[in-house]
Amino acid sequence: MRIELSRAGGKPLPLQISEALGQRISSGLLQKGTKLPSVRKLAVSLGVSQVTVSKAYADLERRGRIVRRQGLGCFVAPLKDGKQGAGDYLERSAGRPGEQSSKDGNKNENHWDDTGGGSRSPGRNGLHKEAGSRRKFAWQEDYGDYLPRAQLWRNFDYSEEEYSFHLAAIHSGMLPLKEIGEAMTRLVAKRPELMSVYGNFQGDLGLREVMTAHLRARGIPLSADNLMITSGTQQGIDLVARTFVGPGDAVYLEAPSYTGAIDVFAGRGAEMISVPMDQDGMRIDLLTKLCDRRPPKLIYTVPTFQNPSGITMSMERRQRLLELARSYRCLIVEDDPFSDLYFYSPPPASIKSMDKDGHVIYMKSFSKVLAPGCRIACVAAEGDILERLIAAKAASDLGSPLLNQLAVLPFIAGKYDAYTKELRAALRSRMERAARLLKRYAPDGVKWRLPGGGLNLWLELPASVNIGELYRRASRQGISFLAGHVCYAGEPPSSHIRLCYAQMEEAQMERGLLLLMPLLKEAMNSRIM
Amino acid sequence: MRIELSRAGGKPLPLQISEALGQRISSGLLQKGTKLPSVRKLAVSLGVSQVTVSKAYADLERRGRIVRRQGLGCFVAPLKDGKQGAGDYLERSAGRPGEQSSKDGNKNENHWDDTGGGSRSPGRNGLHKEAGSRRKFAWQEDYGDYLPRAQLWRNFDYSEEEYSFHLAAIHSGMLPLKEIGEAMTRLVAKRPELMSVYGNFQGDLGLREVMTAHLRARGIPLSADNLMITSGTQQGIDLVARTFVGPGDAVYLEAPSYTGAIDVFAGRGAEMISVPMDQDGMRIDLLTKLCDRRPPKLIYTVPTFQNPSGITMSMERRQRLLELARSYRCLIVEDDPFSDLYFYSPPPASIKSMDKDGHVIYMKSFSKVLAPGCRIACVAAEGDILERLIAAKAASDLGSPLLNQLAVLPFIAGKYDAYTKELRAALRSRMERAARLLKRYAPDGVKWRLPGGGLNLWLELPASVNIGELYRRASRQGISFLAGHVCYAGEPPSSHIRLCYAQMEEAQMERGLLLLMPLLKEAMNSRIM
Known part of the structure; x- marks a missing residue:
């Protein structure tokens, strides 16, 4: 287990440690009954004093996240019904719900059984068949990782709730699945070799050109060279984080924000700083004050019909946000899943449309409104920033499947609007x-x-x-x-x-x-x- | 620019710095003509003495990678024909070769023009149209990243060489593109909703079951719960690295090894330690000695028909390697792209087939021999290790496209052998x-x-x-x-x-x-x- 500590920020070390452990417990990465490292051992591995670790453990104990057993050490607490345990109710036991029901025809009610306090919940990930053999893998528990939080995995996996x-x-x-399916069928028949090639890392040029036209119509005058295709916006956020965000870097984002982005930045060891919102979106006045104290490496925002709050950032704040990024020479990630889905009046222009010097990485998912299973989004950026993202994309997966890219192309070029x-x-x-x-x-x-x-x-x-x-x-x-x-x-x-x-x-x-x-x-x- | 320095290993700091800069230059991440930070500035940002940085720059200058200009500072050298410049010949200018030729019908001969010494090569990534506007993005050059090497991007991108x-x-x-295309067409017609759902992060259960049978027949007796589907093995390696490898962690690998793996581990700031090979594969005797000095976090190997050398690790060494991983309580990544492609006699059993306690993460690409454009591979692991990888997969891309997974399923279940x-x-x-x-x-x-x-x-x-x-x-x-x-x-x-x-x-x-x-x-x- 590894915890990235920031000595630059104002947050006390014990709080950083207890928050990091709390995140792991909430995410199911530390399961109930798991023994925590001894105070001495954790202090050594983190390079802090034992007093610091003791304070963190005391805080976790007070919040009911861990229990202390005399002479044995500290253990992740069994799930409680208290408010503090709100993160713990998503037990991943007895296989995945969807799979379970498809095999057995009914759901396992033990799913919510809280009685198994002192031991690992058997059967997480369907491992119940070999629960006994888990002990063989005990060494794995001490094997350090860089995964402090995984709420996406815990809360969004495939399920077939009624x-x-x-x-x-x-x-x-x-969704226009018929049209996209027809396009795919045509491609498979006429260009089967598409299934055999890797395509280029940046994405198919034809698709990028179509997307360029789409973005131009929305006030973003970029060329196809400025776009990269990703397997969904999730991958776009991930590529930005792995390329530009590292331990202790300050990442500002709205509170609340998109879980998947928080997971990714947490995984990079970023220091995330939450900025409150009001009805006009992120409070730029507060952001400015916070940035004065701790300069931003990156600002992540969903300015339009924000996920999850639904709030839209005003035009004036968009401009001020861009100004702030210019003055701090930092990047803004503008995540735009919903701007085409307005109900009453079109939202304000995107921040990217006002960006003259490459401060905004703009991300738009296309598959989300067309065929989410195709996993196609675009990332728009300029210069060095884009090149580095393409290099990261290469190392990440060698490029998105070409067939999926081309299957959505005709629809985006044609009937999309x-x-x-x-x-x-x-x-x-x-x-x-x-x-x-x-x-x-x-x-x-x-x-x-x-x-x-x-x-x-x-x-x-x-x-x-x-x-x-x-x-x-x-x-x-x-x-x-x-x-x-x-x-x-x-x-x-x-x-x-x-x-x-x-x-x-x-x-x-x-x-x-x-x-x-x-x-x-x-x-x-x-x-x- | 950020350079991960390891103070634990035996490698002198100046050498670490000059190697890291050399990698960036070879990868095109630092282009010819780019000004390097001043000695003072880099020393401060790395937390080392100015003497250390001066030594590193002197080394780079001696090797012809940078030039010093009186009163101006150090710059990345123009491409030379010397042996030291072997990494520099892949200029990414004037657009991507493949795209260029498809648009213009001929290749731009400037591609190999070495004359443009003192300035950034115009048009990398097709940005030649806006070469003048590059200055606007100048701030980006100082924007730190975590991408020390990108040979994959530089050497493997789509191209249409004759x-x-x-x-x-x-x-x-x-390739059996006809069969896989037919499967895809059937799926699109009969189950169009596959294009609309995210699927589960671990991968389709049906496909995992088919792959399980496949692995069982090859002596790896795991259940579908132990497999995860990834978008190619490249993604599998990446997920392992992001989850388990961090700055300064010791990663052992064969010399030579797979470029894409090296890029990924470099991106995590790992200290990579190369182990020579002979005709029986990785020299386990040397590995053991090296591990005594610096315990491994992870060992990456391609034991069968190794990429690039073609060498196969002997059975005895496979056993010894596994023993070593057990004694060091570390992971082995066994990357197996080629074991089905033997010419004379079947290769020795996989290391995974002998693994009793979850030390081996086994990766096998299926799309590579079926339809590389589909990007489907499997990762086999157990317990906590697998769970953490699934969490990382979720944050990485929310899961691989379901349609692509199911398109290869019938073939793997049927005619594969x-x-x-x-x-x-x-x-x-x-x-x-x-x-x-x-x-x-x-x-x-x-x-x-x-x-x-x-x-x-x-x-x-x-x-x-x-x-x-x-x-x-x-x-x-x-x-x-x-x-x-x-x-x-x-x-x-x-x-x-x-x-x-x-x-x-x-x-x-x-x-x-x-x-x-x-x-x-x-x-x-x-x-x-």
């Missing part, structure tokens, strides 16, 4: 339907704002609500949602859940919401549940 | 044909050994040969090969080139070899060329 609200995804019935116009209307109707149901059935004290676009509703619940228990009860009824705390790089300021209104068919979504509302009420009425 | 020997790849005419039997015969005939031509036409002093399988011939040339100039002359005749020095983590011990005999149709391969031989002779007769 009522799925947890992924920001569009139901297959709304007409399609997204229809999609916007359909999503708006969905969102409004969901909002009406919430207004009518959600218990008092639940707060949300109508998003101007995108796929998510971000619900604030009273702080007293035990989200972990709510999650468990919802899951028993086949309902999944995203617990808000995974969207924070640090401690979450309050209790949220994220609901995607587009992942299911409309009627199913409605039934799911109607089932969820009484559970919300129950959770709010009972403080201990 | 005679391509540089990629270890199989010509499309030998019959197909590889035929493929082996075809490749053997190719290899022997190439070897006969070499025997007849290669100049005296060129050495190689007949590989027992795989795709490559590894030619040793006299040390006096200027490989950079040979590459340039070959390229003018439309011939590409891989320069051997990129296969070394440190300084290459001698001059090699790698030729793949499978990338073209047989007749074309023969013509290419016949054209290359006189160039080889020329290169060997002229020391200055």
